[in-house]
Structures are given as C-alpha cells and as structure tokens.
Amino acid sequence: MQYVLPSDNFAWWNNRFALWSMSAFAFFYICAPLIYKIFNKFWKIFGVTIFLMLVNSYMINITFNMFSKIGNVSGADMLAGGEPINQLYIFLLGCMVYFVKDEKNRFALGMACLVVAVLTSMQFFGYELIFTACLIFALAFPIININAIAKKILTYLSKFTFCLYLVHPIIIENVSNFVIGKMGLLSWRAFLLIYIVCIIFCAITFEIYTYLHKNLLRRNND
Incomplete structure (x- = not known):
C-alpha cells in the first residue's frame, strides 16, 4: 500500500528503500488474471494501452488534485505520478509484447513505437516506447545461431x-x-x-x- 495511501512523510512511508515500484508490482500481479481474462487478444490490449497513455497526464492531475484536497500530503506530485493505476500502461506494454509474438505485422508496430518516440522528441513515453520496440524487434528477428x-x-x-x-x-x-x-x-x-x-x-x-x-x-x- 506504499504508493496507494498518501502520508505526511513521503520519503519514509511511500518511498522507503525505493519500494514504490514494489507497490506497483503487487497491484499488477493482483490485476494480471483479470486483465488476461478480459483483454486476451492483441488488439484489445493494444487499444487499452494506447488509451491509458493518452489520458495518463489527465489521470495524474486528477490524482494530484485528490491528494491536495486531503491536506498535509508529502510528495503529492511524485505520489500521483507513481500511483499503480497511473503506471498500469507500462505493465500493459509488456502484455502487448507478449501478444504481439503471434502478429504478422510486429515489425511495423516496432517501427511505429520508434517513430512516435522520435517525432515527439522523447516527450511522449519515449523510453517506454523504445524499450518496447527493442523487445518487439527481438521477437521479429530472433537470433537463432547465437554463440x-x-x-x-x-x-x-x-x-x-x-x-x-x-x-x-x-x-x-x-x-x-x-x-x-x-x-x-x-x-x-x-x-x-x-x-x-x-x-x-x-x-x-x-x-x-x-x-x-x-x-x-x-x-x-x-
């Protein structure tokens, strides 16, 4: 619950030992069976991922405003950005890569990730898109004769x-x-x-x- 419940000491409670990501992981692991049950096709998970990426900034602002109204919340901006629900798109990008292995146009999708990252000057989830593209290219061109x-x-x-x-x-x-x-x-x-x-x-x-x-x-x- 470290990155779910706000506190008056962000460094001690919410991000002690950089465990904010563990909070997100726990949330993802709990949601994974439900996500797979509902979005069990590539284009389903693709659509949801793109939607969450497009509305991510709005979701962060809404979360930040909610925390601000509580009062005496330490690190409200960091907490809002790291909330598991606002980080869900990253987990879904990984799910998308899992499903893309059966898609014929996976190379085109990888190129699309790179193009978006470059055209937006890395300002629209640039690192996430490049990492996703690398994983997709690895699936598109598997190294069979590796040493x-x-x-x-x-x-x-x-x-x-x-x-x-x-x-x-x-x-x-x-x-x-x-x-x-x-x-x-x-x-x-x-x-x-x-x-x-x-x-x-x-x-x-x-x-x-x-x-x-x-x-x-x-x-x-x-």
Whole structure:
C-alpha cells in the first residue's frame, strides 16, 4: 500500500528503500488474471494501452488534485505520478509484447513505437516506447545461431536479475550513501568499494534465487 495511501512523510512511508515500484508490482500481479481474462487478444490490449497513455497526464492531475484536497500530503506530485493505476500502461506494454509474438505485422508496430518516440522528441513515453520496440524487434528477428557460450552466459544472468532488482535499494539507500559520505563522490576507492559490494550482492541474490527456485520446484513436484 506504499504508493496507494498518501502520508505526511513521503520519503519514509511511500518511498522507503525505493519500494514504490514494489507497490506497483503487487497491484499488477493482483490485476494480471483479470486483465488476461478480459483483454486476451492483441488488439484489445493494444487499444487499452494506447488509451491509458493518452489520458495518463489527465489521470495524474486528477490524482494530484485528490491528494491536495486531503491536506498535509508529502510528495503529492511524485505520489500521483507513481500511483499503480497511473503506471498500469507500462505493465500493459509488456502484455502487448507478449501478444504481439503471434502478429504478422510486429515489425511495423516496432517501427511505429520508434517513430512516435522520435517525432515527439522523447516527450511522449519515449523510453517506454523504445524499450518496447527493442523487445518487439527481438521477437521479429530472433537470433537463432547465437554463440553457445554467449547464450549460456545470458541465460545464467537472466535467472537472478529480478532478485538483484529486489535488493538493489539496499545498495542505493545504505551502502552507496555510507561509502560516498565517508570517501566522497569522486573517490576511486568509493567507486571500487561500491563495485565490489555490487558483485557480492549479485552472488547473494543468485543464491537466493537458486534456493527459492529449487524449493518451489520441489514443492510443486511433490
């Protein structure tokens, strides 16, 4: 509920350890079965996504005005922009990519995303559209003859990236701030220490993933 309920201390309650995105994820996971049930075709999900992107600024303004009327709401502008319902279009872009794999004109759709991003000077969801286009192009032109070693490395890394994402706020909030505070922002020692800590956290997150993955598989098989 971190990014759903407003508070008088945005940094402590709503965005503690950068967990605002976890609030959005939880909302998306709850809604996912319903979304798939209703919008189970590409053109359905495409239409809803475009609509939400077009009205996004209005939805944010409405949310912001609602929070402003409550009074003593900290970070109302950030909270309004990050509300799960106002971030839903991002989740739906991912759903759209999932459905586009069966579409014959997926290359044209990817190009359309790039064209819109360029023509609007990246002001209309530019980064989201470019990332979506890259995923669509990956589906349109799959690399079949990828090097076996590269494929193994990419597969290995992809297995624990979400676990790494889950713990990255710890590095940002605690380790980075502490190290930079002690050694300075431009210190090579600070950079080296943060780099080493990141490697350690990568190893830890991979072990967490491996442990959870094995136990979940064992439980499902039982």
